[in-house]
Amino acid sequence: MQHVVFGAGLIGGYLAGAMTDKGLDVSMVARPAVQEKLADGLRLTDYQDHAAEINQVTFISDKQLGDAPQSRACDFLWLTVKCTAVESALDELPALVGPNTVIFCVQNGLGSDKAVKEKFPHNTVMRAMVVFNVAEPSAGHLHRGSEGYLWIEELADCPDIARDLATNINSPLLPTRSCDHMQALLWAKLQLNLANAVNALADIPVKEMLEDRDYRRVIAMLMRELLVVCKAKNIELPAVANLPGRLIPIFIALPDFVFKRVGQKMIAIDPTVRASMWWDLSAGKTTEVDYLNGAVVREGEALGLQSSANKRLVEMIHAAERGQLARGISGKDLIASFVGHSSPLSYP
Ligand SMILES: NC(=O)C1=CN([C@@H]2O[C@H](COP(=O)(O)OP(=O)(O)OC[C@H]3O[C@@H](n4cnc5c(N)ncnc54)[C@H](OP(=O)(O)O)[C@@H]3O)[C@@H](O)[C@H]2O)C=CC1
Ligand SMILES: CC(C)(CO)C(=O)C(=O)O
Known part of the structure; x- marks a missing residue:
């Protein structure tokens, strides 16, 4: 199963690193400056003293993003840009999205998934929510500074996508759960x-x-x-x-x-x-x-x-x-x- 994390900032970088550490197939879309910063890899730590060194991270280039629609279609696309950057990111997604790609909107607040659902009406678009905080104490070092899960939304007609994924992703560095009450959870966050x-x-x-x-x-x-x-x-x-x-x-x-x-x-x-x-x-x-x-x-x-x-x-x-x-x-x-x-x- 191929994962693409679009927007390798604090949350995107941490998710991509933790999933790679778990042995999953992960590529990232990142700004050139971030690609340069992570050329030698990525270090993850957390407040419970878990740690991982990711020696190599895989990036998708701007050129590859410009390829024909669906040419690099992945199974799971994690959209980890800020709410304010979702709309402009949409134009860069077609190469990554095929008919079976599941898209996760990993933003705080309400409403970031609206434009994604409109752009990809035939795809499964789900909300994911991060409760914990991530900071970058030094370049290429991402630190989870507080407790809390990555929550993945269980959709009523296909709850197993979230359940299976949460089991596959869950690790000490990235505690992950699925839930059937995402809307209430989003309001709580x-x-x-x-x-x-x-x-x-x-x-x-x-x-x-x-x-x-x-x-x-x-x-x-x-x-x-x-x-x-x-x-x-x-x-x-x-x-x-x-x-x-x-x-x-x-x-x-x-x-x-x-x-x-x-x-x-x-x-x-x-x-x-x-x-x-x-x-x-x-x-x-x-x-x-x-x-x-x-x-x-x-x-x-x-x-x-x-x-x-x-x-x-x-x-x-x-x-x-x-x-x-x-x-x-x-x-x-x-x-x-x-x-x-x-x-x-x-x-x-
Ligand atoms: N940081 C935290 O601790 C937490 C954050 N969240 C939420 O998670 C979401 C992501 O936040 P966070 O990771 O902090 O944000 P960041 O700004 O650290 O990361 C987003 C990254 O995406 C990049 N990006 C934006 N558009 C594009 C594009 N078109 N192509 C390539 N890269 C792009 C940004 O680059 P550039 O800046 O150059 O545009 C940036 O590097 C937000 O909704 C936030 O509220 C939730 C819980 C905790
Ligand atoms: C986890 C928390 C509340 C941390 O500060 C956050 O979500 C954020 O900074 O946006």
Whole structure:
């Protein structure tokens, strides 16, 4: 069975490396700079001290991508680009997609699979979701910094694709499971990712952010809006962070002295970890905020619900993307900006 990982960044590189280490046949589509960086191979490690050296990685060249449609059709295509890059990647996929190719959309947030399903209406397109964090401590070294599974969606009419694949891929470096409730799982992960925007604006590591009650109160506000939308949609959130989704906002808003005592597991996170939106903003890239906080706003509006804190955060991130809002914003200033917009933060 041939796997192609399209978009060898943090998640794509880690998945490709771990699957190669498991003995699967994996090729990658990567930017020239990434190909150069990985010319001597790839090193994987994780927070539990598992490690693997992948001495050789196989790339598919731009020229091969330009070959006739289906000429390099694979069995499983893992689309691991950011939400914002999915649409432009679609034009480069035809050589890799045959009638039996199963395509996995491995993005955070909601909606990245829509354009893929439209482009390949006759293929099986499934969602996959990564709960853990991946960072690159040095060039060619990818590190899984937190717990959590790679989840693969079990489709009602062909659940065995996901079940068999999860068994084949599962390894200590890449714990993998399949599930029949992907939509609820995506919302549960989205709940956690609402904090990405706060992390990007705070401009500090995730651990430091979680140790500050003001940031936690902002995150709790964003999460409560998501819970209102989930309730209206009848979505019961599964626990992806050792706690049922509905309890997370209550828990994280606790005073520091209680949170630090009972929240050890939540803050037992590598002190260097930063949310992916922080990396995007730092690199001057367009962020995924429209697929995260923006998705809550949209889904809420469709039901007549207002999600004003998430809406405000979306506006702030877009202002930061345009260079019109300086980062390093304190939790207090963020809270003030929600309450009557009376904060010292100002931007067009
Ligand atoms: N990083 C993490 O810890 C986690 C990330 N996620 C989610 O996983 C998804 C992927 O994130 P992540 O791996 O961090 O993102 P990255 O930006 O690290 O990786 C995406 C890679 O795809 C490349 N790419 C984009 N378009 C193309 C193209 N047309 N051809 C070739 N390469 C392309 C990008 O290059 P370039 O930048 O040059 O465009 C980049 O190298 C996101 O939705 C993210 O939210 C989920 C859980 C954790
Ligand atoms: C795992 C988590 C929440 C980590 O920061 C993430 O999904 C991200 O950075 O986008």
